[in-house]
Amino acid sequence: MNADAPTPRVGFAQLKNMIGRRVLFVGRVESMDGGVVRMAAPDGSKVSIQANSTFETPFAEVQGTVVDPQTIREESHVNFGDNFDMNTYNELLKLVNGPHSALFYQ
Amino acid sequence: MAMFDAHQFAGGGFMPTQQPDQGMGASGKGGRHNEQTLRAVTVRQMVTALDAAGPDQDLVIDGAELSNVTLVGKVVSAEESGGGINLAVSDSTGTVDVRAYVDGGDQQSMAQKLAEWQPGTYVRVYGHVRPFGGGRNVQSFAVRAVHDFNEVTYHCLQTIFQHIHLAKGSPAGGAAGAVKQEAGFGAFAAAGGWPQQQQFGAAAGAPAAAAPPGMEPCQAAVLKIISDPTAGEGGVHVNDVCSRLAPQGYTRQRVEAALYALQNEAHAFTTSDDSHWKGTA
Numbered sequence: 001m002n003a004d005a006p007t008p009r010v011g012f013a014q015l016k017n018m019i020g021r022r023v024l025f026v027g028r029v030e031s032m033d034g035g036v037v038r039m040a041a042p043d044g045s046k047v048s049i050q051a052n053s054t055f056e057t058p059f060a061e062v063q064g065t066v067v068d069p070q071t072i073r074e075e076s077h078v079n080f081g082d083n084f085d086m087n088t089y090n091e092l093l094k095l096v097n098g099p100h101s102a103l104f105y106q
Numbered sequence: 107m108a109m110f111d112a113h114q115f116a117g118g119g120f121m122p123t124q125q126p127d128q129g130m131g132a133s134g135k136g137g138r139h140n141e142q143t144l145r146a147v148t149v150r151q152m153v154t155a156l157d158a159a160g161p162d163q164d165l166v167i168d169g170a171e172l173s174n175v176t177l178v179g180k181v182v183s184a185e186e187s188g189g190g191i192n193l194a195v196s197d198s199t200g201t202v203d204v205r206a207y208v209d210g211g212d213q214q215s216m217a218q219k220l221a222e223w224q225p226g227t228y229v230r231v232y233g234h235v236r237p238f239g240g241g242r243n244v245q246s247f248a249v250r251a252v253h254d255f256n257e258v259t260y261h262c263l264q265t266i267f268q269h270i271h272l273a274k275g276s277p278a279g280g281a282a283g284a285v286k287q288e289a290g291f292g293a294f295a296a297a298g299g300w301p302q303q304q305q306f307g308a309a310a311g312a313p314a315a316a317a318p319p320g321m322e323p324c325q326a327a328v329l330k331i332i333s334d335p336t337a338g339e340g341g342v343h344v345n346d347v348c349s350r351l352a353p354q355g356y357t358r359q360r361v362e363a364a365l366y367a368l369q370n371e372a373h374a375f376t377t378s379d380d381s382h383w384k385g386t387a
Binding site: 008081084 | 148149150151152153154156180196198199200201202203226227228241242243253254255256258262263265266269366370
């Protein structure tokens with residue numbers, strides 16, 4: 001059991017502070033163009049994924065490294081299906097990265 | 107104390123069950139009621155508790171002894187070992203080893219579980235935290251693949267909710283870790299207990315604007331304004347709250363602090379943006 005290498009759940013708002021770090025990012029796939037997947041973040045902002053695999057469902061959770069405030073380099077992803085409540089998840093992100101971060105990451 | 111009747115928590119199950127024969131049954135250490143609780147946790151919470159406890163001590167989170175836990179995470183590795191499967195599960199806060207027994211233990215059911223729990227699969231684990239090889243692992247009662255990923259959101263929210271319920275509303279919360287659970291719980295109730303419960307009670311028979319007793323005056327004043335039913339669905343802008351409370355000498359800083367405190371205690375929420383607030387009552 002260890003908590004030495006967390007991969008924080010982040011939304012668009014956190015990306016700018018996480019450059020170079022591994023994160024978990026859930027988004028909705030908007031378009032796929034070669035190796036770049038354009039996703040909508042839970043708050044509606046646009047994020048580009050430098051993908052190394054094919055995204056098969058509308059929602060997906062990407063694990064990867066933050067390249068810049070709008071870009072994540074994919075390590076792997078989990079298909080999150082076609083029924084995922086982004087509004088609730090967005091509210092969760094505010095709690096996880098705000099008042100209750102001690103339970104999760106710091 | 108009626109508000110703490112065990113049946114209120116039957117759906118959650120993370121609070122200790124009040125057993126009628128508690129006095130007689132409390133022979134031996136701990137008391138068996140703790141065996142019946144189920145806590146939603148993160149790996150980080152368990153690691154923090156582990157660091158605080160000695161190698162043979164019970165793990166304590168938010169003053170409550172930990173026995174049965176549930177967590178949701180992604181399988182990192184899965185391998186067959188001695189009639190079961192050893193899983194490493196990551197919940198984004200950390201990684202935990204999970205021992206899963208496989209019914210029957212024959213090659214066919216083993217292969218089926220290994221196929222179901224491939225690395226990258228999200229699973230819900232129910233289990234018991236046990237000492238294992240110098241550290242601790244989770245001996246699972248059940249592991250199942252997650253198909254609706256709202257369960258990931260739900261588990262995180264449930265973890266936060268249970269943490270607040272056990273730790274936050276209690277002035278005695280900080281000391282509760284050192285005392286028996288009933289004692290910490292009793293102090294919690296004696297000190298005014300769970301503001302939300304009181305508010306729900308008030309909401310049933312009284313106007314929504316009634317603030318829970320014991321609330322800090324600035325918070326109560328803020329809650330009254332944002333709970334005004336004439337404000338409509340959009341809520342009240344923080345600037346309006348400030349200007350209405352300025353005559354009472356409350357600074358913007360205090361109003362904002364009160365709003366966030368109310369939000370943390372689930373008395374208030376933001377509506378169309380982070381500046382518009384509404385009471386939950």
